[in-house]
Amino acid sequence: MSQIQHKVEWRRGKKRRAEKRPGQAGFAFPDWAYKPESSPGSRQIQLWHFILELLRKEEYHDVIAWQGDYGEFVIKDPDEVARLWGARKCKPQMNYDKLSRALRYYYNKRILHKTKGKRFTYKFNFNKLVLVNYPFIDMGSTGSGVPQSAPPLPSAAGTHFRFPPSTPSDMLSPNEDLRSPGGVFSAVARRMARGSVSDCSDGTSRGGERGLNGGGGGGPGGGGGGYRSMIHPRLSHESLFRMYGGAGNPNAHPGSRGPLGHRVHPDNLSPFPVSPLPGPGGAGLIAPPLSPALSLTPSSHLPYTPSPSLSPMLGSHFSFNPEEMKRYLQAHHQSVYNYHLSPRAFLHYPNVIIPQPHRLAQDKRELAHPHPHSTHPHSGHSHPIHHPLHLGEEPPHLSPFKFKLQPPPLGRKQRDGSQDHHPRQSSLSSGSGSLSSSGLGSSLSFGSDLNSAGGSGLISNSSSTGSLNSTGLPKIKVEPISDIESEEEVEVTDISDEDPDDRGDEYDLFSPRHPRPHPNGTSSHPHPHDEDLDEDVFKAPAPPSSEPAEPGDTPPPPSPAQGQTKCIPLKLRFKRRWSEDQRMEAMEEQDDKKVRGEKERERETEKNGGMQENGAGSAPSPPTLGGYECSLLLAQRGVNQDLHQATAQLSLENKDC
């Protein structure tokens, strides 16, 4: 108990900065809860978001529509889509060629990928988008009748694991709570409201992209600190989106599809109360509190960020029973397995950033694959997390990084003009987006335990990488090559963005880890099925856990009653479990790093003497959410009203330029 409290306190102290604002409920939320979307770029509507918007509107079904499986959509009228997009962005010159470039740009971010062989057909990686960002997206809005039901979550817990309960105080019936405005939905609305502010407050070019501004009832925009407490900034877009299609926008498909209909999978597999892709009207919201962080930026990443409002975890009745949890974990684990998801998707140590293993870019999607080894029967039933992998195991074939060697192409200018100077050679770090190495860079530091072991110092932070390049090595470009698995990468990247402190919280998730390579040889198929399943599995709702146990220790047996909130005990239990896993993972990671590091080192050494720095920072143990979450729930009450208002004001229409 004291321990826990400690943590909680620690966490609070660290996290809360400004939020201590007394106003509202008197609760203060962690920074991440307030953090606005930082990047300017992300403030405006993003293309993928726009696409989703179109997809959800019936009126555009002739232009773009869902097709095929999960997340797959076809642009029926490229020019029109481009036009619309251009209109939205006030870029009259937009055309499909450009738009498609933007779309391609998403490949590395894993937001989208191209469905090969099908013209104008792309597919969303809903892991990120849906599960994380748009937990509720309704993919099926096609009027065409394609059932596009929401992609079921990978077999996650076979049971109705209601891990996260719904809303705190308003616990409605299972279904109800999710759909009714008063329920979670309202929370969303709030977010929207707030988000709106950030989105378009300054209506730059477009006149109001979305009429959100007004929405917030006042706006939070003005600094309305008020809402802040309830809304997670980062969810704004998503929320909005949802709202539009959903309840917020009555106009949205009127009847075309049963709103809730099949889309909602109330029970079943999903660990979440409701399917991630709920229908428009109803929307089940709730997704695990995944990370809002994803910021809309798709590239973002935190695997899990509990959001005050949505997070079910916070629910007052956050009660889950161990069995379920186990099942959940197991299932999750398994699914990860089955889908070959990268284990790293759930990094436990925020501080440790590992480059992801990448597959070759192209092939991955193309492989036909289908053999995800079918589920393996887990022998036991309830052993959650143990994966076969052994600690020391180091899969030879998987090197964390894949390097794509390529001669530096001349830049356009260079190509066109003189080649003398090369303003920026593209190198790892620069990349538009691509790897996250840049992101990794600064924050890359190894956890204390981690690095100690390997002894290695591998460093792989961008700086080192960069140095490599700069050193004159052949330009090596590191690219993330995969998509699906790589989600983590994104996450990783993003994480680095976040304050370390924050991360801790966000991180503690529940991340079941999975063995990365299939032990058996079934070689891991990179994507068992990419086309449809990339869903990387949901990011599991993080258990409100507390910090990752210190690797050094053996996970202590569950300590029963640690006083504190009712929420805690379970957490602890899980925590213990995680600890073990984490340890394992840590080991793995180390190995990976080592491997990678070696490679790098080799190169480096070749060129230079090889320096290494070691980021030795000790890893602070991630803060714990502890009972704090519970409290958040309480705060949530009372917010609904605001949300309602906000919701009411939302409007989809966009303006012309």
Next chain:
DNA sequence: ACCGGAATAC
């Protein structure tokens, strides 16, 4: 049609 690098705009 599609890909992806580079430069650039915001």
Next chain:
DNA sequence: GTATTCCGGT
């Protein structure tokens, strides 16, 4: 950081 522009290559 995201998207837009261009554009050479497949």
